[in-house]
Amino acid sequence: MLFVFFACGNNKQVNENQSLSLQNHPENDTINRFVVSFISTGSGIDKKAKNDFEGFISMYEQNNKTHISYSKTYPGREGEVNYNFTLSELNSEQQTSFILLSKSQLENCTKVRFFENQSSIPKK
Secondary structure (H helix, E strand, O other), X not given: OHHHHHHHHHHHHHHHHHHHOOOOOOOOOOEEEXXXXXXXXXXXXXXXXXXXXXXXXXXXXXXXXXXXXXXXXXXXXXXXXXXXXXXXXXXHHHHHHHHHHHHHHOOOOOOXXXXXXXXXXXXX
């Protein structure tokens, strides 16, 4: 029971630190329309969700006859990865659709965070 208490407390701290790390950083001036961050709370990321998300991106591109450009950053040592999307190849309506569909794709994953209109998340 004590283990569960400490694990939940650490999860809260990770969430608070994650929010703090998203403040704008002057050395990184690229603003991403959408960031999907696969996080770890000590046991690695959800690899299945990450693979499913990459499959979703490919399927979205095929269905919409477009290419979605993104970069990946690796902020940690447990496989954490951020998918940084500028979405400049999509119009405003398409951007909103892509973001909503992405969130829906990953809605049941507890080790994923979403951010909009943020600079790239720096390494820890």
